[in-house]
Amino acid sequence: DLSTCLKGKKALVTAGGTQEPIDPVRYLGNRSSGRMGYAVAQALQEAGAETILVSAPTDLPVPQGVTRVSVQTALQMRDEVLARFTDVDIIVKAAAVADYRPAVQAEQKIKKDGSGRTLELVPNPDILAELGQKKTAQVLIGFAAETENLLANAQGKMQRKNVDLLVANDVTKEGAGFGSPTNIVSFLFPDGRKIDFPQMSKLEVARHLVKEIVNLLGMNVKE
Numbered sequence: 001d002l003s004t005c006l007k008g009k010k011a012l013v014t015a016g017g018t019q020e021p022i023d024p025v026r027y028l029g030n031r032s033s034g035r036m037g038y039a040v041a042q043a044l045q046e047a048g049a050e051t052i053l054v055s056a057p058t059d060l061p062v063p064q065g066v067t068r069v070s071v072q073t074a075l076q077m078r079d080e081v082l083a084r085f086t087d088v089d090i091i092v093k094a095a096a097v098a099d100y101r102p103a104v105q106a107e108q109k110i111k112k113d114g115s116g117r118t119l120e121l122v123p124n125p126d127i128l129a130e131l132g133q134k135k136t137a138q139v140l141i142g143f144a145a146e147t148e149n150l151l152a153n154a155q156g157k158m159q160r161k162n163v164d165l166l167v168a169n170d171v172t173k174e175g176a177g178f179g180s181p182t183n184i185v186s187f188l189f190p191d192g193r194k195i196d197f198p199q200m201s202k203l204e205v206a207r208h209l210v211k212e213i214v215n216l217l218g219m220n221v222k223e
């Protein structure tokens with residue numbers, strides 16, 4: 001029964017695109033809507049898991065029964081995730097974390113002076129890779145949104161980040177990726193197994209993911 005199969009389990013999901021401040025009124029961001037992560041949180045909660053959503057800014061309502069922790073930047077997301085991760089059984093990193101942030105945040109709004117400007121960027125920590133190194137018994141799931149060489153890039157990420165399952169999607173496809181209510185994904189496993197799914201709603205993708213999580217936790221789903 002999918003409504004109770006994760007009872008007693010704790011899950012942490014990240015979602016949305018981080019915003020990296022440039023000055024008090026501007027930031028570097030990305031096109032993530034947060035929908036995929038919110039759907040995953042909803043599906044985990046519906047399967048009985050106590051679910052926390054560490055979310056970058058989005059317009060989405062919090063799924064019923066889920067606890068949201070709001071963050072803006074990658075560094076804030078990292079702090080909130082690391083503070084909780086030893087306590088949870090399942091981690092799904094659906095957030096689009098900025099790879100770089102401005103080296104300094106200007107204290108005042110930057111004025112235009114008619115000349116060009118250069119913005120210096122420094123790398124953000126890779127939260128998922130850090131979790132992959134630190135993890136013990138947790139089931140760790142990553143997402144890979146790619147615009148080219150989907151499978152090769154996704155497989156590389158799975159190995160580098162030491163995840164148990166990587167959800168790969170080509171964000172250039174119609175009906176997939178950022179902002180879309182639907183997605184077209186493949187699930188990749190470290191043993192080389194791959195499951196390709198047709199286009200479906202993000203909530204349906206999330207429910208398939210929950211089934212795989214149950215398998216990875218070594219339990220049986222009886223339907």
Ligand code: C5P
Pocket residue numbers: 074093094095096097098099124125126127128129141142143144145157
């Ligand atoms: O950005 P990239 O394609 O490497 O993201 C793949 C996975 O790694 C995603 O699950 C994303 O949430 C995670 N990630 C992260 N911290 C970063 C970059 C990516 O946790 N700084």
